Amino acid sequence: MAHRGNRHGRSEEARQAVLEAADDLLAERGFAGVTIEGIAARAGVAKQTIYRWWPSKVDVLLEAFGEDMAQHLTPEDHGDLGTDLRTHLSRLAEFLTGTDPGAVFRALAGQAQHDPQLATRLRDGHLSGQRERDGLPLRWAIERGDLPADLDVGTALDQLVGPVYYRVLVTGTPVTRAFTDDLVDAFLHRHAR
Amino acid sequence: MAHRGNRHGRSEEARQAVLEAADDLLAERGFAGVTIEGIAARAGVAKQTIYRWWPSKVDVLLEAFGEDMAQHLTPEDHGDLGTDLRTHLSRLAEFLTGTDPGAVFRALAGQAQHDPQLATRLRDGHLSGQRERDGLPLRWAIERGDLPADLDVGTALDQLVGPVYYRVLVTGTPVTRAFTDDLVDAFLHRHAR
Amino acid sequence: MAHRGNRHGRSEEARQAVLEAADDLLAERGFAGVTIEGIAARAGVAKQTIYRWWPSKVDVLLEAFGEDMAQHLTPEDHGDLGTDLRTHLSRLAEFLTGTDPGAVFRALAGQAQHDPQLATRLRDGHLSGQRERDGLPLRWAIERGDLPADLDVGTALDQLVGPVYYRVLVTGTPVTRAFTDDLVDAFLHRHAR
Amino acid sequence: MAHRGNRHGRSEEARQAVLEAADDLLAERGFAGVTIEGIAARAGVAKQTIYRWWPSKVDVLLEAFGEDMAQHLTPEDHGDLGTDLRTHLSRLAEFLTGTDPGAVFRALAGQAQHDPQLATRLRDGHLSGQRERDGLPLRWAIERGDLPADLDVGTALDQLVGPVYYRVLVTGTPVTRAFTDDLVDAFLHRHAR
DNA sequence: CATTAAGCGAGACGGTACGTCTCGTCTTTTA
DNA sequence: TAAAAGACGAGACGTACCGTCTCGCTTAATG
Numbered sequence: 151m152a153h154r155g156n157r158h159g160r161s162e163e164a165r166q167a168v169l170e171a172a173d174d175l176l177a178e179r180g181f182a183g184v185t186i187e188g189i190a191a192r193a194g195v196a197k198q199t200i201y202r203w204w205p206s207k208v209d210v211l212l213e214a215f216g217e218d219m220a221q222h223l224t225p226e227d228h229g230d231l232g233t234d235l236r237t238h239l240s241r242l243a244e245f246l247t248g249t250d251p252g253a254v255f256r257a258l259a260g261q262a263q264h265d266p267q268l269a270t271r272l273r274d275g276h277l278s279g280q281r282e283r284d285g286l287p288l289r290w291a292i293e294r295g296d297l298p299a300d301l302d303v304g305t306a307l308d309q310l311v312g313p314v315y316y317r318v319l320v321t322g323t324p325v326t327r328a329f330t331d332d333l334v335d336a337f338l339h340r341h342a343r
Numbered sequence: 344m345a346h347r348g349n350r351h352g353r354s355e356e357a358r359q360a361v362l363e364a365a366d367d368l369l370a371e372r373g374f375a376g377v378t379i380e381g382i383a384a385r386a387g388v389a390k391q392t393i394y395r396w397w398p399s400k401v402d403v404l405l406e407a408f409g410e411d412m413a414q415h416l417t418p419e420d421h422g423d424l425g426t427d428l429r430t431h432l433s434r435l436a437e438f439l440t441g442t443d444p445g446a447v448f449r450a451l452a453g454q455a456q457h458d459p460q461l462a463t464r465l466r467d468g469h470l471s472g473q474r475e476r477d478g479l480p481l482r483w484a485i486e487r488g489d490l491p492a493d494l495d496v497g498t499a500l501d502q503l504v505g506p507v508y509y510r511v512l513v514t515g516t517p518v519t520r521a522f523t524d525d526l527v528d529a530f531l532h533r534h535a536r
Numbered sequence: 537m538a539h540r541g542n543r544h545g546r547s548e549e550a551r552q553a554v555l556e557a558a559d560d561l562l563a564e565r566g567f568a569g570v571t572i573e574g575i576a577a578r579a580g581v582a583k584q585t586i587y588r589w590w591p592s593k594v595d596v597l598l599e600a601f602g603e604d605m606a607q608h609l610t611p612e613d614h615g616d617l618g619t620d621l622r623t624h625l626s627r628l629a630e631f632l633t634g635t636d637p638g639a640v641f642r643a644l645a646g647q648a649q650h651d652p653q654l655a656t657r658l659r660d661g662h663l664s665g666q667r668e669r670d671g672l673p674l675r676w677a678i679e680r681g682d683l684p685a686d687l688d689v690g691t692a693l694d695q696l697v698g699p700v701y702y703r704v705l706v707t708g709t710p711v712t713r714a715f716t717d718d719l720v721d722a723f724l725h726r727h728a729r
Numbered sequence: 730m731a732h733r734g735n736r737h738g739r740s741e742e743a744r745q746a747v748l749e750a751a752d753d754l755l756a757e758r759g760f761a762g763v764t765i766e767g768i769a770a771r772a773g774v775a776k777q778t779i780y781r782w783w784p785s786k787v788d789v790l791l792e793a794f795g796e797d798m799a800q801h802l803t804p805e806d807h808g809d810l811g812t813d814l815r816t817h818l819s820r821l822a823e824f825l826t827g828t829d830p831g832a833v834f835r836a837l838a839g840q841a842q843h844d845p846q847l848a849t850r851l852r853d854g855h856l857s858g859q860r861e862r863d864g865l866p867l868r869w870a871i872e873r874g875d876l877p878a879d880l881d882v883g884t885a886l887d888q889l890v891g892p893v894y895y896r897v898l899v900t901g902t903p904v905t906r907a908f909t910d911d912l913v914d915a916f917l918h919r920h921a922r
Numbered sequence: 923c924a925t926t927a928a929g930c931g932a933g934a935c936g937g938t939a940c941g942t943c944t945c946g947t948c949t950t951t952t953a
Numbered sequence: 954t955a956a957a958a959g960a961c962g963a964g965a966c967g968t969a970c971c972g973t974c975t976c977g978c979t980t981a982a983t984g
Contacts, residue, residue, distance in 0.1 A: 160960065181457035187939055196962045201941065256456050259513060263453025264374035269515060277514060305525060308514075312506030315513050320452060321470060321501075322462060332498060339533050353929065380970055389931045394972065546955065567843035573944060582957045587946065645899060646842025649835050650760035655901060663900065691911060694900075698892030706838060706894050707856060707887075708848060718884060725919050739934065766965055775936045780967065 160203060167193035168200055169214040176211065177250055181257040184211070208261055208268050211254055212275065218251030219276050225286050231296050231342060234287035235334045239314060243325035246318045259319060284311055297341055310337055353396065360386035361393055362407040369404065370443055374450040377404070401454055401461050404447055405468065411444035412469050418479050424489050424535060427480035428527045432507060435477075436518035439511045452512060477504055490534055503530055546589065553579035554586055555600040562597065563636055567643040570597070594647055594654050597640055598661065604637035605662050611672050617682050618724055620673035625700060625716035632704045633711060645705060670697055683727055696723055739782060746772035747779055748793040755790065756829055760836045763790070787840055787847050790833055791854065797830035798855050804865050810875050810921060813866035814913040818893060821863075822904035825897045838898060863890055876920055889916055
């Protein structure tokens, strides 16, 4: 990579190369295979350039993760709660188990178990926003009068998405459409009028 | 630790010292602070002694984890499904968030996201057995006729414990008794006769 | 240093700041403590400004060294060989061991052991001229008829100043007036009539 | 290099490989080309092994220099002061300008100008011993009665070897046999009876 | 009762990656 | 158009652990 010094600001070229290299390494060799040296070598970038802009390798991965979750997991309003939820949970399962950004997420979530700071940043930077999006179908239904206005949205979300994350992160069981549909059925059976 | 050579069999003394040192280091410095060198130094044991008996540091932690989960999380039969489930989920929450073995479990679960082999061993060695125990209240209820005989126990467990693990591993939200009780209510509302 | 862009030639201000900073750093932290980065920071000058005008840090030091040797070590003609030599050797010793430019010289002479190019430049730029000056008392004496016309001035100089440099650069022994006077005595004993 | 751990003491094999690699690098690339990384790579040794046993690269070179000076520059007693001195000075010149250990010495002497600690160790470890050896012909002559008993041996040595070191380290002039012989002549002319 | 062999502590070894430092090059903006 | 600013690729620094390998001691069963 031809470097191009610049008085005002960093090299976007280098930034992109680093993020891609990190992503690639995670996909190819797993989290332990993502090293600053490896990223630098693969990106054709000096180690110092990485340390200048990112405090650690998880920061690189966090930035590489970027808006992937929002892009993949923003629900659409079909006007029907059941349809909205079934579609969204199915997409969530697919994102977590079948995409590259999903793999990055799992790696970050795993690392967050060892690193409370990362946990906080992952939650504040990505998970809280995702829970907002996850809750949209419920809020739309409340507005339509299809769900009680006093529904505890947070608890409802935990019951809907919790089992999906549990299968992905803990048991490793495949998350089938039947499984997610059943979660929605259980929810509708209890709350929908 | 005074070493005592021995022709037949390993030193139980060294084994205990290693397991305790690993546990202590995890509690004090987190997963990254658990190193073979650190364990050896703290246990007063030679590195080779650790490598002789455990392939890696996660194996030490797995062994230190031992039967803790079974000991803490074996349900009792009160003859009432609601009581059984509420008690058990509450204990699960306490175990995961409020005990030392729970911290070890979280660390191992985190590492398992980076290490598929560890994931398999964690599931085969501990999680599958735990799911058996988790399912006991349901099976007792089926035997009593309080739940339908064709209940999909696996899916039911995912819906009951999934949200608990989700809060612990993903959102970091406290898992209150009200939360676990609500999970049981939702389950009973749908399935119990 | 407030930078003052300038379309007419280089900044004498910057040049002076660089030379002084280099001198100061050498005195304070030794040769290894003289870095381009450090000089730039201390002089309030951009690194590029240094690289534009000096190929390396030894060039900066060489220029800082400048005419110091000539200024300190130009002999005066007292009309007496013994007096001339004794005074000159004594001044040489003082210059090498007791002055800032002497310290710069020692650093450059040391570096010249690792860098043949520097050695050549040091000799051509400073040492050969100094040897001319060192030889003046001898030439005056030859003109006066106090020394034979066929005296090998070069060898004579080596015998006179060599031991002084040797003590400074190799043994570290103090170079006393008694020592330099004795060098002159030995020389006069052999050559003077 | 097959490594062979050992409870009692270090690997002589590794030690030799390091010393040779350092010597070779100095000869091939000069002092700046001697780096710990380079030595490690060339010797097939881990960097840590070097850091374990030597505080810095000059320590490696000092040890590589070892007894070379003593081996090359121990005078023999021919029973005649002039012969002894002429032979010895000639050998000194050859050692300093024409041998590998001589090159190491020049590098170390150069570095010593930047590093007072190294200067001290070089003097205490090698130069003081060498001056003892250099002085032997004078002491033998004193015992024989060929030199006055009250001769200041130190000053005499400075006058004899100083010009040689001066030519080697400062002027770069070749040190011919004629030059060293002339030094001896000057000395004998003044002191010998 | 001496021999023998396994487990142990100690720790040196070849490696890999860490995070820091300085190098010398390059661009941009200002005066 | 020189100067300040400072990002960049490069690569050595010294440190921390990794997992492997003797080594010499201690101990308990064996002959």
